[in-house]
Amino acid sequence: MANQIVLLATIIAMTCSLVIAFEPSPLQDFCIADTTSSVIRVNGLPCLDSKLAQAEHFSFGGLHIPGNTSNPLGITVTPVNVAQIPGLNTLGISLARIDYAPGGVTPPHTHPRATEILTVVKGKLYVGFVTSNPENKLISKIIKKGDVFVFPVGLVHFQKNLGSGTAISQSSLSSQNPGVITIANSVFGPNPSISDDVLAKAFQVDKSIISTLQAQF
Incomplete structure (x- = not known):
C-alpha cells in the first residue's frame, strides 16, 4: 500500500510539473497588453480595458518586408510577439521571419520558453538541434521550400542558408515572449x-x- 501511495504521488508530481512548464491558459477572451502601466506581473503584461480593444491591437503589417542581412552573421530576425501585437498577451504564441544572405547563419541559441516550428519560405537551409546531456546528440537535416522542422523548447539549435541566393523562413513559437x-x-x-x-x-x-x-x- 505504501508503495502504491508513493507511486501515485510521483505520477501527480510529474503531471503537475508538465502542466506548469508552459504558459497557462487565459481566463478571458483576450488581454491586450497595457504597455503604459507600471504594474509588474509575474506572467504576461497588465491588461488594457477590453472596451478599448481595436483591430490594431491584433494585427501587424511588416512581415512581408525583407530584413537587412548586411551584418557579420548574414541574417535578420523580424519578431512578431507581444511587443508588436499587444493582443498576443497571455495567448501563448508568436511568430518570427528570418532572412538569410547566402551562407547566413542563425548561431546556436535557445528559446527558454518556447518550442519553435520553422517553415522554409524560400531557399534551402541546414538546420538542427542538440539533445540534452548526457547524449548531446545532433539532430539535423537539410530542408527546402515548403519543408517544416521543429526545435523542442529549451534545446540549442541553429540554421544556415546553403543556397547561393537569399533564403527566408517563418517560425511559430509556443510563447507570446519566447526569449x-x-x-x-x-x-x-x-x-x-x-x-x-x-x-x-x-x-x-x-x-x-x-x-x-x-x-x-
Missing part, C-alpha cells in the same frame, strides 16, 4: 565577463584563446 539566449553571447559576452579561469577550465583551452573569443563579443 532568446545566444550561446556565444551568453558565454563570451556577458557584463561583467565570466572569469577567463572558469572558461579556460571549462573549454580546456589556454586563457589567450578565451581572451580572443571574449574580444569578439
Whole structure:
C-alpha cells in the first residue's frame, strides 16, 4: 500500500510539473497588453480595458518586408510577439521571419520558453538541434521550400542558408515572449565577463584563446 501511495504521488508530481512548464491558459477572451502601466506581473503584461480593444491591437503589417542581412552573421530576425501585437498577451504564441544572405547563419541559441516550428519560405537551409546531456546528440537535416522542422523548447539549435541566393523562413513559437539566449553571447559576452579561469577550465583551452573569443563579443 505504501508503495502504491508513493507511486501515485510521483505520477501527480510529474503531471503537475508538465502542466506548469508552459504558459497557462487565459481566463478571458483576450488581454491586450497595457504597455503604459507600471504594474509588474509575474506572467504576461497588465491588461488594457477590453472596451478599448481595436483591430490594431491584433494585427501587424511588416512581415512581408525583407530584413537587412548586411551584418557579420548574414541574417535578420523580424519578431512578431507581444511587443508588436499587444493582443498576443497571455495567448501563448508568436511568430518570427528570418532572412538569410547566402551562407547566413542563425548561431546556436535557445528559446527558454518556447518550442519553435520553422517553415522554409524560400531557399534551402541546414538546420538542427542538440539533445540534452548526457547524449548531446545532433539532430539535423537539410530542408527546402515548403519543408517544416521543429526545435523542442529549451534545446540549442541553429540554421544556415546553403543556397547561393537569399533564403527566408517563418517560425511559430509556443510563447507570446519566447526569449532568446545566444550561446556565444551568453558565454563570451556577458557584463561583467565570466572569469577567463572558469572558461579556460571549462573549454580546456589556454586563457589567450578565451581572451580572443571574449574580444569578439
